Amino acid sequence: MTLFDPETQVRPVEPPRAVHYLLPLAVGIIATGVVSWAGPVGPLWGALVGLATFGVLFWIDVTKHWIDAVVLVVGGILGLSFFDWVLAARTGPIDFKLSLVAAIGWLIYGAATGFVVYRNRPGYRPTIIGYQALAWGGGATLALFTATSMGVLAPLNARQIGNGEIQALTVGLFVVTGLSAAAVGLGANLSLATRLPSLFAGGVVLVLTVMAYNEIQFSTAAIATQMTRIGEIADDFWPPVWKWPKSLGQPDTFNIIQPFIETFQIAIVGAVTGNLLALPLAFYASRMTSPSNVAYRIAKGFLNVVRTIPDLVWGIFFATAVGFGNPFAGALAMIMFSLSIMAKLLSETVDSISIGPLEAARASGATHTQVIEYAAFPQVKPNYVAYSLYIFELNIRASVVIGFVGAGGIGRLLNERRNFFQWDQVMAIVIVIFVSVLLIEWLSIWARRKLV
Amino acid sequence: MGFIEFTNTSVTYPGGLVALRDVTLTIDEGEFVVVVGLSGAGKSTMLRAINGLVPVSGSVLVDGREVVGASQSELRAIRSDVGMIFQTFNLVNRSRVVNNALMGRLSKVPRWRSLLGLWPAEDKEIALQSLERVDIVEKAYIRASDLSGGQQQRVGIARALAQEPKIILADEPVASLDPVTSHMVMRDLQRINQELGITTLINLHFLDLARQYGRRLIGLNDGVVVFDGDIADVNDEVFRGIYGRAITPDDLLNEK
Ligand SMILES: Nc1ncnc2c1ncn2[C@@H]1O[C@H](COP(=O)(O)OP(=O)(O)OP(=O)(O)O)[C@@H](O)[C@H]1O
Ligand SMILES: [Mg+2]
Numbered sequence: 211m212t213l214f215d216p217e218t219q220v221r222p223v224e225p226p227r228a229v230h231y232l233l234p235l236a237v238g239i240i241a242t243g244v245v246s247w248a249g250p251v252g253p254l255w256g257a258l259v260g261l262a263t264f265g266v267l268f269w270i271d272v273t274k275h276w277i278d279a280v281v282l283v284v285g286g287i288l289g290l291s292f293f294d295w296v297l298a299a300r301t302g303p304i305d306f307k308l309s310l311v312a313a314i315g316w317l318i319y320g321a322a323t324g325f326v327v328y329r330n331r332p333g334y335r336p337t338i339i340g341y342q343a344l345a346w347g348g349g350a351t352l353a354l355f356t357a358t359s360m361g362v363l364a365p366l367n368a369r370q371i372g373n374g375e376i377q378a379l380t381v382g383l384f385v386v387t388g389l390s391a392a393a394v395g396l397g398a399n400l401s402l403a404t405r406l407p408s409l410f411a412g413g414v415v416l417v418l419t420v421m422a423y424n425e426i427q428f429s430t431a432a433i434a435t436q437m438t439r440i441g442e443i444a445d446d447f448w449p450p451v452w453k454w455p456k457s458l459g460q461p462d463t464f465n466i467i468q469p470f471i472e473t474f475q476i477a478i479v480g481a482v483t484g485n486l487l488a489l490p491l492a493f494y495a496s497r498m499t500s501p502s503n504v505a506y507r508i509a510k511g512f513l514n515v516v517r518t519i520p521d522l523v524w525g526i527f528f529a530t531a532v533g534f535g536n537p538f539a540g541a542l543a544m545i546m547f548s549l550s551i552m553a554k555l556l557s558e559t560v561d562s563i564s565i566g567p568l569e570a571a572r573a574s575g576a577t578h579t580q581v582i583e584y585a586a587f588p589q590v591k592p593n594y595v596a597y598s599l600y601i602f603e604l605n606i607r608a609s610v611v612i613g614f615v616g617a618g619g620i621g622r623l624l625n626e627r628r629n630f631f632q633w634d635q636v637m638a639i640v641i642v643i644f645v646s647v648l649l650i651e652w653l654s655i656w657a658r659r660k661l662v
Numbered sequence: 663m664g665f666i667e668f669t670n671t672s673v674t675y676p677g678g679l680v681a682l683r684d685v686t687l688t689i690d691e692g693e694f695v696v697v698v699g700l701s702g703a704g705k706s707t708m709l710r711a712i713n714g715l716v717p718v719s720g721s722v723l724v725d726g727r728e729v730v731g732a733s734q735s736e737l738r739a740i741r742s743d744v745g746m747i748f749q750t751f752n753l754v755n756r757s758r759v760v761n762n763a764l765m766g767r768l769s770k771v772p773r774w775r776s777l778l779g780l781w782p783a784e785d786k787e788i789a790l791q792s793l794e795r796v797d798i799v800e801k802a803y804i805r806a807s808d809l810s811g812g813q814q815q816r817v818g819i820a821r822a823l824a825q826e827p828k829i830i831l832a833d834e835p836v837a838s839l840d841p842v843t844s845h846m847v848m849r850d851l852q853r854i855n856q857e858l859g860i861t862t863l864i865n866l867h868f869l870d871l872a873r874q875y876g877r878r879l880i881g882l883n884d885g886v887v888v889f890d891g892d893i894a895d896v897n898d899e900v901f902r903g904i905y906g907r908a909i910t911p912d913d914l915l916n917e918k
Contacts, residue, residue, distance in 0.1 A: 219794050225803050271783050566752030570818075573713055574825055575742030575769030580776055584765050588757045 223333040256290030256319075257283045263323055273330040285322025289315040293350075306351075313350035320346025450638035466623070466642050472537045473619035474646075477605035480544020485598045488549045492556035498568070499560055499586050501578050513557075516550040525612030537618030540609055547608055548601045555597050556590060563589040599654040606650055610643055664691040664743075664828035664861035666712055667723040673707050673716050673885075681707040683885040684720070691828075692859045694852065696866050696876035696893070700905055703882040705865040709831040712863070713737075713744045725828060742769035745822025745860075747832040747851075751814045755807035759798065759817050762806050763789040766824030792823035796850050812843035819850060830854070832864040836871070841915055848875045868915040869901070 260282035267273050293315030300308055324342030328334050455461060493499040494509035524543035532539045567585040576584065587594075613621015620639060627635045666689040673682035681704045689695055697705050710716040714729045714737045722729040724740050732740065745766065753762045767785040768776055775781065781789075793799040796816040801809060806817060815835060822830055832851060836844035852875050855862045866872045872879060873893055881889030881904035888903045889896070901909055 219797065219799050221790060221794075221799055222802055270780060566748060566750055567754045569715070570746065570748060570752040570821070571765055571768065573715060573741055573744070573746040574766055574821070575738040575740075575744075576765070577738065577768075577773065580768045580773070583777065584757075584761075584768060585754055588754050588761075591756065 224331070225333045253287040253291050253294075256286035256288070258286070259290070259319070260284070260286030260322075267323075267326060272327055275330070278326045278330070281322055281326055285319045289317075289319030289322070291315070292318065309351045313347045316350035317343045317347035320344070450634055450641055454632070454635055466620070466639055469613075469618075469620040469623040470642055470646070473540075473606070473609050473613065473621070476537050476540040476544055476609045476617070476619050477602060479541040480609065481548050481598065481602040481605045483541075484545040484548025485552050485594075485601060487545070488552035488556060489594070491549070491553045492560060493582050493586065495553060495557040496560035498563060498565065499582050513550060513553050516546060517554060519546070521547040521608045521612060522615055525615045525617040529616035534616040535618055535622055536616075540612055540617035540619050543612050543617055544605050544609055548605060551601055551604070552597055556594060559590045559593045560586060596658045599657055603647075603651055603654045606647055664725060664859075665689060665723075666829065666861070666863075668711075668720070669723075670720040671711060671722050672719050673704070673711055674719065675717065681716075681885050682711060682718075685887050687880070687887060687890055689861060689863065691861055692855070693878060694855045694862045694864075694876060695878045695880060696864050696872040697880045697882060698866055698869065698872055698904060699882035704885040705882055706833050707885070708880075708882065709746075709833050709863060709865060712829070712831060713741045713746065738769055742825060743827055744829045744831060745825045745827035747815070747818050747822050747830065747835045749834040749837045751811075751818045751838075753806040753814055753817055753821075755805070757806060758803050759793065759806055759809070760786075760789055760802040762817050763793055763802075763820045763824050766792070766821045769825070788826065789820070789824045792820040793817070795823060795854070796820050811839055812846060815839060815843075815847050816850065819847070819854070823854065827860060829861045829863070832862065834865045834867060837867055844871065844915060851875075868913060869896075869909065870914045 261279065263286075264273070264279040264282045267278070293312050296308070296312040296315070297304070302308075320343035321339050323346070324339035327342070328336055328338050491509055491513065494501070494505050495513055497506055500506035500509065521543060524546045525540065528539035528542040529536070532542070563586060567589070568581055571581040571585040609617070609619050610621045610624070613619040613623070614625045616622070620643060624636060624639050624643075627639065668685045668687050671682060671685045672680060674680050685708070697708060699705050707716055711718045711722055712724060712729065714722075714732060718730055720730060725743065727736070727740050729737070729740060754765070764781060764785065767781070767789060771782060771785055790799055790802060793802055796819050798809075798813055798816045798820065801813065801817075806814060809817065818835075830851070835851065836847050839847060848871060851862060851864065854860060864876070866876075873896070876893050879889065879891065879893040879896060880887060881900065883904055883906070889900050898908060905913070
């Protein structure tokens with residue numbers, strides 16, 4: 211019996227929403243950037259940042275209490291005063307460690323924002339205080355550190371930062387990122403159920419490989435006679451050499467990191483941009499959601515053309531267009547690569563969504579964009595996230611390869627060392643690529659499993 | 663407000679099939695009208711002519727606004743005043759119940775707000791109140807797919823109510839529900855019609871449901887209106903005119 215009885219109805223508490231975490235954080239990172247750029251500016255800025263955050267929280271209906279404005283302003287003043295004090299008391303240039311210490315001020319402020327959200331939203335656990343604190347502290351560290359190393363904060367620096375220092379700091383940052391990535395990857399703890407199919411697949415591959423070897427007359431006898439050669443080759447490759455002079459007469463340095471980060475950046479820029487661009491395109495390229503037949507044909511035709519061009523050709527094309535060895539060329543090639551895969555996968559997924567919700571949204575007077583966002587996109591969202599991770603994985607590998615044809619990154623370095631016959635250095639590079647691809651694959655598998 | 667005026671209205675589908683033929687009738691504000699007919703008679707087509715979801719000719723006035731030949735934005739304006747309820751609920755299964763209800767507010771909020779998902783507090787309140795009206799608010803933050811059929815249809819009704827509509831069109835709203843749940847949903851719709859005075863048109867398969875809840879009955883046969891009158895006047899002869907045969911237990915929900 212469901213006769214309407216308002217007395218017995220209990221409204222549940224709204225569970226946490228991403229926007230409550232992200233918006234204050236975005237304000238924080240922008241505010242931190244502005245404040246660090248402006249130099250030591252005193253507690254007034256802290257009060258302003260507090261008011262700005264309160265404005266955002268007010269606007270998204272988290273709090274309407276003035277007492278929270280006071281909490282945020284006091285938090286801002288405390289936090290920024292600490293930040294300023296650390297920067298003013300420094301003796302050397304601003305390095306990663308100093309950025310980290312100074313960011314404690316922002317950590318305090320983040321805790322204040324987390325507290326305000328926690329106090330006003332019954333659905334939140336106290337952990338949001340910690341999350342916000344860490345996020346603000348982390349954001350501030352990165353903002354300060356990046357601004358310093360990019361030279362934006364030159365007036366703040368006692369002296370120019372040397373090249374070696376920047377490299378050391380970058381390495382430090384990289385190590386931290388790598389370690390946390392590794393921790394998450396290990397934490398994934400793949401169950402036996404996921405390992406069994408891969409073992410089986412491994413077995414199949416093994417059998418096929420043996421058969422293929424047979425096919426090309428690969429006999430074990432030949433290997434045996436070549437054994438001595440293998441020893442020689444192994445001698446060339448092992449042990450790996452991690453350091454070599456950048457150019458003649460210079461001291462040995464660790465040269466892999468810079469191009470490796472470049473490859474990573476190419477992959478990220480390519481995947482993120484390509485996946486975002488593919489989003490509207492995929493909906494245009496499906497009959498289900500295309501605004502018109504003409505739009506459908508144009509989108510589909512464009513995708514067919516883009517897809518027939520392999521990533522290597524994109525690499526060569528953009529390397530010629532924007533400059534040989536330029537990472538920008540690699541990024542452009544990876545954008546086209548990601549775009550074509552994502553748009554194809556996603557538009558095929560969109561083809562199979564149920565049309566009912568689309569009709570319901572249309573019948574309520576929604577615009578075409580709203581129909582797609584609210585009725586179509588939610589139906590393919592998990593697929594979209596899973597494809598994004600998968601494409602990022604592909605991008606890492608592909609961007610290594612296109613480095614060979616002049617699109618920057620670690621592929622360029624690998625090619626260069628190979629041309630010098632520096633096999634032991636090539637080995638070091640290969641190890642770095644191998645380990646990182648493996649790590650990213652673990653991470654991506656783990657994240658995709660979480661989604662389903 | 664909330665009257666509907668058909669004048670020589672026809673619907674011809676792209677293949678050339680005429681699914682609604684020269685219908686002329688008026689539905690007054692606040693009426694509760696039941697439409698019956700054989701499968702393929704054009705019941706769904708008639709409802710969809712009102713919010714312009716099918717290619718319609720002649721004239722359909724909704725609240726004095728012409729549907730035939732309306733521009734996209736005029737159509738959206740008309741649709742935003744007409745809530746629709748479906749046989750298969752048509753909820754976004756992966757989205758939460760409250761987000762499904764909020765879909766009824768899409769035409770009422772600025773586009774940038776809907777794009778970012780930053781719903782104004784008033785609109786959230788309206789969505790929650792419409793969930794309260796069909797007694798399902800305690801499921802507000804659960805995925806729609808985790809509800810039973812009857813609960814899902816109530817969310818479908820709440821989505822229509824969130825539009826604050828002047829007219830509700832329900833296309834066989836209980837056809838996929840069991841008899842007990844069917845009666846609950848029919849009562850919800852009747853109550854909404856009585857309490858809020860929303861003009862309501864319902865397509866039904868079962869004649870006794872029509873008798874129990876309806877006042878005015880429209881009978882369709884092959885796209886033509888063959889009966890339009892008080893439900894009490896429906897006798898065997900009228901029934902034969904609509905269905906081409908006598909009443910069988912299959913036409914009655916309570917006999918099943
Ligand atoms: N999109 C369409 N394109 C072409 N013909 C259609 C379309 N939709 C419906 N028809 C045809 O129009 C006629 C009326 O269909 P309609 O869906 O209105 O019937 P109905 O009375 O609602 O039937 P049911 O009880 O099965 O839902 C049918 O012959 C059907 O095949
Ligand atoms: Mg129908």
